[in-house]
Amino acid sequence: MKKPAGNQTLYNIIHTGLSILVGAFIMACAYPMFFVPCGIAPGGITGIAAIIHHTAGYPVGIVTILLNIPLFILGWRRFGHGFVLRSLAAMFASSALIDLLPLPALTENILIAAIFGGVLIGTGIGLTIRTGASTGGTDMAAVMIHRRLPDFSVGRILLTLDAVVILAAGVLISIEAALTALITVFVSNLCIDRIVTGFNTARAFLIISRESETISRAILEQLDRGVTFLDGHGGYSGEPVKPILSIVTRFQVSLLKSIIQSIDPQAFVISTDVTEVLGEGFSSMSHR
Numbered sequence: 001m002k003k004p005a006g007n008q009t010l011y012n013i014i015h016t017g018l019s020i021l022v023g024a025f026i027m028a029c030a031y032p033m034f035f036v037p038c039g040i041a042p043g044g045i046t047g048i049a050a051i052i053h054h055t056a057g058y059p060v061g062i063v064t065i066l067l068n069i070p071l072f073i074l075g076w077r078r079f080g081h082g083f084v085l086r087s088l089a090a091m092f093a094s095s096a097l098i099d100l101l102p103l104p105a106l107t108e109n110i111l112i113a114a115i116f117g118g119v120l121i122g123t124g125i126g127l128t129i130r131t132g133a134s135t136g137g138t139d140m141a142a143v144m145i146h147r148r149l150p151d152f153s154v155g156r157i158l159l160t161l162d163a164v165v166i167l168a169a170g171v172l173i174s175i176e177a178a179l180t181a182l183i184t185v186f187v188s189n190l191c192i193d194r195i196v197t198g199f200n201t202a203r204a205f206l207i208i209s210r211e212s213e214t215i216s217r218a219i220l221e222q223l224d225r226g227v228t229f230l231d232g233h234g235g236y237s238g239e240p241v242k243p244i245l246s247i248v249t250r251f252q253v254s255l256l257k258s259i260i261q262s263i264d265p266q267a268f269v270i271s272t273d274v275t276e277v278l279g280e281g282f283s284s285m286s287h288r
Contacts, residue, residue: 019131020090027124027135028097031060034117035184037105039177041169042114042121042184043162045071045137046098051165051172061099065092068137075134075144086133094124094135110180118184122191129154129196138162154196159189202274203253207244207260208232209267216244218259223252247274 031050034040039054041047049063068091076084107113128135134143142157149157162185170178209215216227230243248256253271260267 016086016131016133017089019127020086020133021093023124023127023131024090024093024135025097025124026127027094027121028101029103030117030120030124031098032101032103033106034113034120036060038108038110038113038180039173040110040114040117040181040184041165041173041177042117042181042188043138043158043165046095047162047165047169047181051169054173059099061095061097064095064098064137068095071137071141083132083134086131087135090128090131090133090135091137110176111183114180114183115187118187119191121184122188123195125188126192126195129192138165153193156189156193158192159185202247202249203271204274205244205246205248205256206270207246207267208241208269209244209260209264210241211264211267212242212244214263215260215267216246218263219244219246219248219256222259223248223256225252 030042031046035042035050036053041050041054045067046060046064048067049058049060052058052063053060072084072088072091075087106116125135129143138158138161141161142154145157146152146154162181166178166181166185169181207215212229216229219225219227225246225248228245230245232241232243233239234241246256257269260269
């Protein structure tokens with residue numbers, strides 16, 4: 001039975017709010033537990049705030065809020081009320097929690113702090129971006145750039161923007177702080193891209209064979225995966241061919257190769273990574 005429109009709207013609001021709070025909490029935990037004790041400035045506006053904290057002693061959260069004001073003004077004009085209000089909630093929640101969470105430092109090892117802190121902020125930012133919001137700072141700028149240049153992922157854009165902050169950390173804090181911040185940025189952006197694009201990775205196969213009918217039946221029966229026939233013809237021979245397109249999980253790659261090899265060793269096969277698959281047999285689009 002379909003939910004009434006009002007209930008669905010309320011559910012979406014609650015789900016978005018909880019996702020923002022969870023993302024903000026995870027991100028904020030990285031600072032008292034890993035970054036602040038070890039002097040790591042992990043890029044972005046909060047990285048700038050961390051540099052100011054180490055050089056002037058001002059609280060990281062308050063400085064983060066102040067530095068974000070110009071970006072939110074720009075975001076209001078570009079993205080409208082909904083995006084900015086969600087992002088304001090995420091930014092205020094994460095910034096406040098950075099200063100308020102009574103969490104102890106978990107390690108004095110700067111390498112461990114860089115890695116696990118990167119996982120936390122990457123996970124937090126990724127969850128926030130999935131709600132259609134931003135935590136402000138350079139990840140808001142990255143979302144703006146990504147909407148203009150969709151060929152560049154949010155993670156890659158963040159990596160470029162954060163490099164400038166890391167260079168500043170190397171000058172104002174220490175070279176060691178800058179080098180470990182690079183590790184943090186690399187780890188966090190891997191997490192961001194994985195969470196934003198999804199964990200349901202697979203491989204796509206394009207199979208060109210004279211035994212396409214037999215291969216397709218084997219895929220359907222042995223792998224329980226769908227196949228799609230494409231229309232084509234050989235450029236040299238001019239003969240009609242029926243290329244097969246099939247998406248399989250990573251666990252089925254070896255078995256599919258064995259099937260093709262046993263039926264037609266001369267088949268021409270192209271395979272490529274697929275970062276996300278939506279539809280029957282994979283993730284449902286209604287959960288995105």
